[in-house]
Amino acid sequence: MLKPTFTCPDLNSFCLLDALGLVVTGQLIRRDRAILECRVAEDDPWCRGCGGQGVPRGTVIRKLAHLPLGWRPTALWVRVRRYRCADCARVWRQDTSQAAAPRAKLSRHAVLWALKSVVIDRMSIARVAAALAASWHTVNDAVLTAGRQLLIEDPTRFDGVKVIGVDEHCWRHTGKGSHYVTVVIDLTPVRAGIGPARLLDMVPGRSKAVFKTWLDAQTQGFREGIEVVAMDGFSGFKTATSEELPEAVAVMDPFHVVALAGDALDQARQRVQRETTGHRGRSGDPLYGARRTLRTGADLLTDPQDRKLTAVFAADEHVEVEASWRIYQKIVAAYRCPSKPMGKQILTEVIRSLRRGIPVKLVELKKLGRTLNRRAADILAYFDRPGTSNGPTEAINGRLEHLRGTALGFRNLTNYITRALLDTGGFRPLLHPHLR
Template identity: 65%
Template sequence: MPDATFTTPDLTTFCRLDELGLVVVGQHLETDRAVLACRVQEDEAARWCRRCGCEGGPRDTVTRRLAHEPLGWRPTTLLVTIRRYKCTGCGHVWRQDTSRAAEPRAKLSRTALRWALVGLVCQHLTVARLAQALAVSWDTANDAVLAEGARVLLEDPARFEGVKVIGVDEHVWQHTRRGEKYVTVIIDLTPARDRTGPSRLLAMVEGRSKQAFKTWLAERPQSWRDALQVVAMDGFTGFKTATTEELPEATCVMDPFHVVRLAGDALDRCRRRVQQDLHGHRGRAGDPLYRARRTLHTGADLLTDRQRQRLTALFENEDHVQVEATWGIYQRMVGAYREPDRARGKQLMTQLIESVTTGVPAALIELRTLGRTLKKRAADVLAYFERPGTSNGPTEAMNGRLEHLRGSALGFRNIANYIARSLLETGGFRQRLHPGLG
């Protein structure tokens, strides 16, 4: 840069302290941190007493330590000298206003809070890493960042606007026997359906029951509930009942993933039962039924020649006829969902439901159970074909992101912290905090 112009370093601007109403008057660099001595910008109005209106005179100074945004990942501490005044009239004592720099009694500056919140939400940093970069304790960083996240993001009523499609599912938040391990997650699927963006976590409720979901819905404004059009869910009847009672105008859609899994589970139970009846033991490596366990779950249009030969050999044995019948229903269900023409797909699914609800032999106990379930939830299953783009798949993907969050934090013991961290991590706030990120 031959034409570059260099000026005297201005630490106040470089460290963005002018935004906080502070001026740097000195610095001290240590091996593990940087300390900046600051004073509060002069304000003539601060010299006058708010009680009697008389002018105050300087009395003394106090020092306040604030953790600031790290510079080059070196922890930065602000040593703020605050002047105190004493009124010449009534004797009242007050100090310079530092509310621009930090909240009262806070240990982090407002810039540090913003930096930590962006790091948590956009960069997916752990609280331990943030605490290390700010040179504060884990509790201090966690309490401050979660409080700031709740104030700036979670308590914003605008985040519930425009929600027309939601998904609901259960999620295991801790894998221990102590206390309730399930939470109910509610996902905003509107952006995914409209192809305007990814889905986002809307709320997380402790417990997994009809009452948990019903209570959350009842707490929402009536206008918000009236705007909901679709609720995607799995086969849990508690979610279905809560939706029917609180959202009578909304359409319940049973997610294709869970419907297919019902058929897949029926196929697995049938295979295990036949295996036990024929051989008297669970599947082993050399047993044909056990060797074909994964091939049976592969779509018929995706089978390789080797897989087709394996299934042909398997079904040539008359002892495996029950498995073949259940496999046929499973493949019909997959084919209905893969049908490009939704009207045709709905017709195929309707025919399948009718075929497994009437005239199924008593020996096919798994298909009879599947038929009862499909008959009970037929309207919800068929609603998928009338609501294109509505799927609880993004909800399942959200569960994966929450699993990653819990793993990076090495587990959670506090449900309140877990809910707050989950909402910040997957609540769709990245673009708001950092417009440069997608």
């Protein structure tokens, strides 16, 4: 084992003060915090107006919250000299901009530590503020400002984006005004197999106009680079894509296609339940008892579940439910098929079978058929571009829900968008030179 080489203890280096242009002159360890008395390393007694030499006129103390050492809040008390020019009577102080921004209450290291804690460690602002012994608003403002400067306003953030996903997201559930935003996700890393999806942007509102306006605001090079847009069944996103990205391929992801078929199955089951029993599903009703089994893939059914479905379908009055169930299972089987060309062929046949010849009684399948035939090109495009779906977009929505839970909700949409971009923007902050 190699013997380590030690040097003399250096409190300036240990506390990262040498990079701030400060020198420790004293320390005070309290039970609740540590206080380091400092002075500015480089003296600058020369007048910035006439160049004359200044005369010392006392000192003032600038108090800064520093990054916690051993999770003990640490404060810097910087003694700043004041000078007065003997020639022009100008008064000035020593420059402490290397240690902190003008009028800031956090040192530059404290700001970066807070940003790393929020972005990498996913800590709440309240927990970071407690570790710094600073107010919530002070830490929140510092994190949002630094995050926008270092990460969000990075000019290369939109480079290399070829596949995007678009979806809606509910950012709050109470209060007046719009509760929804449109989220745009970069799916390029997922498609290439090099990393997770990341949030590109979040725009207030959910409509064709919102997505179209966002696309129009991007550079021509960005729009020309987009090859695929994954989306749900909302026609507004499809129309905006066709108008702004005529060369891009729209892909309706499997999750929403299966969800449409599952909704049709549920609606058929509920309708037959009411028609045959005269009431909604209750405990003991065969259809109500099989509601979850009906949504289970046929290849995943256990023997008891298979027997339950056989008993349900044995009744003549349940034939419409069985017809809807078989369509649902064919759609699921198409997406689970290991061969993409074969899966595409299966789903194509299902869509064609729903085009005409459906009994009038099966209103749910007729409605499903109209939707699938209208979006057939988008649905089948998935099989030509495997791996392109809105699944990662839904995962981002889940992480945003976790963010809102950690923060106990948001009231300011601007702050929420910034925090969301920092939390799920995929900036790889560990590689960022300012966050190492």
